[in-house]
Amino acid sequence: MSAQSLTGPNPRLDRLPRRKAVNRIMELLAWLAAAIAVGILVVVVVSVFRHALPALNLDLLTKDPIPFSLTNAPQGLANAFVGTIVIVGIATLMALPVGILVAIYLNEFAPASIRNGVTLVLDILNGVPAIVIGIFVFGLFVVGHGQSGLAGAFALACLMLPLVSRSTMEILALVPNSLREASLGLGVPQWRTTLSIVLPQATGGILTGTVLAVARVAGETAPLLFVSSFVGTQTEWNPIHALQTVPVAIFELSESPDPADHARAWAAALVLLLFILFTSLAARWLANRNRSKLTAR
Amino acid sequence: MSTTIEPTMRVETRRQPLPPKERLERIFSIEGLDAIYSGKPAVKDVTMEVYKNLVTAIIGPSGCGKSTFIRCLNRMNDLIPGFTQTGTISYHDQDICGASVDPVAVRRNIGMVFQRPNPFPKSIRDNVAWGMNVLGIKDNQDERIERALTQAALWDEVKDRLKASALSLSGGQQQRLCIARAIAVEPDVVLMDEPASALDPIATQAIEELMHNLKSEYTFVIVTHNMQQAARVADMTAFFSISQGSEGQRWGELVEYDATEKIFTAPSDKKTEDYVTGRFG
Numbered sequence: 001m002s003a004q005s006l007t008g009p010n011p012r013l014d015r016l017p018r019r020k021a022v023n024r025i026m027e028l029l030a031w032l033a034a035a036i037a038v039g040i041l042v043v044v045v046v047s048v049f050r051h052a053l054p055a056l057n058l059d060l061l062t063k064d065p066i067p068f069s070l071t072n073a074p075q076g077l078a079n080a081f082v083g084t085i086v087i088v089g090i091a092t093l094m095a096l097p098v099g100i101l102v103a104i105y106l107n108e109f110a111p112a113s114i115r116n117g118v119t120l121v122l123d124i125l126n127g128v129p130a131i132v133i134g135i136f137v138f139g140l141f142v143v144g145h146g147q148s149g150l151a152g153a154f155a156l157a158c159l160m161l162p163l164v165s166r167s168t169m170e171i172l173a174l175v176p177n178s179l180r181e182a183s184l185g186l187g188v189p190q191w192r193t194t195l196s197i198v199l200p201q202a203t204g205g206i207l208t209g210t211v212l213a214v215a216r217v218a219g220e221t222a223p224l225l226f227v228s229s230f231v232g233t234q235t236e237w238n239p240i241h242a243l244q245t246v247p248v249a250i251f252e253l254s255e256s257p258d259p260a261d262h263a264r265a266w267a268a269a270l271v272l273l274l275f276i277l278f279t280s281l282a283a284r285w286l287a288n289r290n291r292s293k294l295t296a297r
Numbered sequence: 298m299s300t301t302i303e304p305t306m307r308v309e310t311r312r313q314p315l316p317p318k319e320r321l322e323r324i325f326s327i328e329g330l331d332a333i334y335s336g337k338p339a340v341k342d343v344t345m346e347v348y349k350n351l352v353t354a355i356i357g358p359s360g361c362g363k364s365t366f367i368r369c370l371n372r373m374n375d376l377i378p379g380f381t382q383t384g385t386i387s388y389h390d391q392d393i394c395g396a397s398v399d400p401v402a403v404r405r406n407i408g409m410v411f412q413r414p415n416p417f418p419k420s421i422r423d424n425v426a427w428g429m430n431v432l433g434i435k436d437n438q439d440e441r442i443e444r445a446l447t448q449a450a451l452w453d454e455v456k457d458r459l460k461a462s463a464l465s466l467s468g469g470q471q472q473r474l475c476i477a478r479a480i481a482v483e484p485d486v487v488l489m490d491e492p493a494s495a496l497d498p499i500a501t502q503a504i505e506e507l508m509h510n511l512k513s514e515y516t517f518v519i520v521t522h523n524m525q526q527a528a529r530v531a532d533m534t535a536f537f538s539i540s541q542g543s544e545g546q547r548w549g550e551l552v553e554y555d556a557t558e559k560i561f562t563a564p565s566d567k568k569t570e571d572y573v574t575g576r577f578g
Contacts, residue, residue, distance in 0.1 A: 112378050178415035182475070185373065186428040186482055187405025196431070197417060 048273055051266035060267050065233045077268050079235045083243030087149050087228065088218050090239055091156035096210055099164030106165075107172040108194050119169070126162035133158045134223030142227050149239030152228035156217040163213035164206075171205025171290065172198065204290030208283045215279040219272055221247035246272050315351075315532055315556050322349040324486060324516050325370060326387045332365045335379035338548040339365040343384070345535055345554045347486075352508055352517040354531030354557065356524055358572070361537040362549025363520040364412070367488050370518065371407035372400040388486075405432065408484035412491045414471035416463035416478070421455050424463045424474055425481045432482050441481060448511055449477035450503045469500025476507065480515065489519040493526065505530045524573055527557065534560040536569045 003010055063076035102122070106115045133155050141151040175198050183193040224245050229252075231244040246268050253265035315321075325347035332340045340362035347353050347370075355363045365374065372393060374380045386393050393403045416424050425442045434441065442459075446452040451473040455466070463474055472492060479487055489508075493501040508517050508530050521527050527534050535554040541547050553566045564570045 176415070178411060178413060179417065181373065181376070181409075181411060182415040182417065182478075183428075184376065184401075185371070185404055185409035185411070186432070186479065187401055187403075187408070187484070188428065188431050189401050192431055196427070201418065 045273065048266060048270050051263065052270035055260070055263035055267040056270065060264065060271070064235055065264075067233055075264075077244075077246070077249050077264060079231070079233060080244040080246045080249035080268065081271075082235050082237060083149065083228070083231070084218060084245045084247075086237060086239055087152045087156060087224070087243055087245055088214055090150065090153035091160055091217060092210065092214060094153065094157035095160035095164050095213065099161050099209075100168050100206060102161075102165040103168035103172060104194060104199070107169050108190070108198065119166075122162040122166055125158070126166065129222070130155075130159060130220050131222040134226040137223060138226040147226075147228050147230055147242035149228050149236075149241060149243035152224050152243065152245070153239060155223035155227055156220060159217050159220060159223070160213040163216060164209050167209025167212065168202065168206050171202045171209070174205070175201045202290075204286055208287040208290065211279050211283040211286065215276045215283070218279075219247055219276060221251055224248050225251070321351070323347070324349050324389065325518075326385075326390075327370075328385050328387075330366070330369060330382060330384035330386060332362065332369055332374065332382045333380070334365075334377070337546070340537070340549040340551075341540070343551045345551060347516065347518060348533065349516050350512055350514075351532040352512050352519060352530050353533045353535065354527035355518065355520045355535050355537060356522070356527045356572075357537030357549065357552075358539060359522065360547070360549070361539050363522075363537050364490050365549070366537070367490055367518055367520045368409075370486075370488055371404045371409055373404070373409060375400050405482070406484055407486040407488060408479040408482065409488045409490065410472070410475050410479050410492045413495055414468055414475050416466070416471050416474050418462070418464055420460045421463050421466070421474060422459035424478050428478055428482045434482060445477040445481035446474075448480055448507060449473045450507045451477055467500075469496045469503065472496060472500065473503060473507070476504065480511070484515070486516045486518065489517060491520050491522060494522065501526070524561075528561050531557045533557060536560060536564075536566075536572060538568050538572070 003012065005013075057074075059074040060076040061081055062078055063074050064079050065077060066073060066075045102118070106118055110118070137151050137155040137158070141148070141154065145151075179197050179201070180193055183197045184190065225248060228242045228245065229248050231242050233244075236243055250265045250268050250272070253261040253268070256262070323346050325345075327346070328344050330340065330343040331338055343366060355367060357363050368374045369382055369386060370388075370393075374382070382394070388403070388407065392398065417427060419427060422442060425445055426438060429435070429438060429441060443452060443456075446455060451470060454470060455461075455474075463471065466474060472495070476487075476492070493504050496504070505526065508519070511517075519527075519530065533554065534557040536552045537549050538552045539547050540550050553560060553564060553569045555565075559565075560569060561573050564573060570576075
């Protein structure tokens with residue numbers, strides 16, 4: 001009878017304490033790993049926040065830096081914020097249409113062999129180190145022509161392209177085939193089906209991918225060091241000229257001997273960090289909304 | 298085995314007697330059709346004709362290739378990677394797979410209603426109007442929309458909320474909306490791939506009635522796994538079955554094709570009889 005006992009001696013339960021202990025340990029390790037991941041983010045945010053506090057004021061966003069300033073005149077990094085907005089904006093304008101068209105072609109039109117091949121290429125492009133893209137754009141545009149915000153935007157667009165097209169492909173794959181069939185079954189051509197039925201379903205997802213890509217490249221430093229870093233201290237909107245950017249400004253200020261410059265570097269880092277946190281959260285919210293819309297049926 | 302049909306299989310029918318064969322107009326002539334998915338045959342060697350203004354039902358057990366077959370009729374299978382077919386399908390004596398034939402033109406003439414209701418995520422009105430707009434049917438749109446929805450037996454239920462989302466309709470209403478959408482662009486043939494399989498009996502009845510009422514204007518081909526449904530709505534019935542090769546490969550084939558009355562009361566093939574009497578499948 002003891003073979004059925006749930007509490008007393010039972011050969012089936014011989015190793016039960018040991019199994020429970022192992023289970024506990026594994027659970028604890030998994031919990032620790034998760035805690036470390038969260039902890040790192042918390043430590044980064046807290047330390048950036050603490051260092052940034054002295055320089056965190058509106059002047060940071062509105063005033064240009066004053067080189068070798070001997071006075072206490074307020075100065076900021078307006079030129080870098082403007083440059084980042086201009087360069088990332090142009091990069092988005094370049095990468096978004098191409099990325100979406102690539103995704104549409106691959107998901108809606110291309111035969112499987114081409115789709116697999118190009119998807120692999122996109123994944124490889126996604127893995128290319130930013131510095132390599134920087135050197136490539138440097139050789140392509142900067143040698144002989146000089147640095148420019150446009151070259152910087154092109155470099156960032158190269159980094160955005162695979163992100164935008166891969167995320168668009170994923171969301172297009174979620175659009176139910178039954179909708180495509182419904183439209184094609186009416187005798188509607190495929191391009192029209194894609195444009196009027198498939199794409200409107202995917203706009204939320206495309207937006208998500210774009211926002212994530214923007215968040216990712218807004219913090220890129222390496223390619224911009226080559227192609228858009230010899231800059232003045234005035235705010236400059238014209239992308240024909242080299243533009244200061246936030247990540248490059250952080251890098252340069254951190255090399256300065258002046259502690260006030262360090263503080264401004266930290267403050268700029270905090271703004272960048274908050275921007276990326278915010279956009280990532282927005283992207284996640286958009287993605288959830290879109291996913292639930294697509295899978296509700 | 299006796300040839301008597303069990304009483305339970307006697308089903309009501311409103312069919313009128315079929316006109317003699319020579320007075321029927323052929324819409325499709327299918328000859329030696331093989332449909333193959335990535336090297337695996339789904340149906341083999343189907344030869345049959347589909348006649349104008351009749352309801353033709355395709356019945357058979359799961360996996361016999363009914364859906365594959367009906368999707369061949371408007372080249373819907375073109376969308377499936379790895380699909381190939383051999384043999385000919387003539388539509389009004391034109392090969393629908395001919396080199397100069399655009400599949401879009403085929404589907405423009407031969408519409409389709411699918412197994413699961415698939416309305417566009419648009420308003421009820423736009424579901425019907427969108428196809429007409431895209432295909433250039435611009436005159437008297439409101440009348441046409443009302444007519445299509447009336448023919449699909451949906452008008453009374455939706456006339457006061459045409460701007461509501463189609464996704465707010467029940468499954469049966471959605472399917473009737475899909476039928477309205479298909480007939481609003483005035484095709485010649487309407488293919489229906491198990492249109493009632495996801496619906497309750499009342500919605501099913503509505504769809505059967507509308508087929509009955511509309512067959513003077515359209516030609517229907519309907520796939521169904523429900524024999525009673527075939528017996529109720531179809532003039533002609535084709536029975537598909539599964540064949541097994543020596544190496545275990547399976548494919549569907551057309552066993553018998555005849556007037557529905559004949560298929561259900563005096564089938565000439567043993568397999569058909571076993572199926573319609575419920576001994577198999």
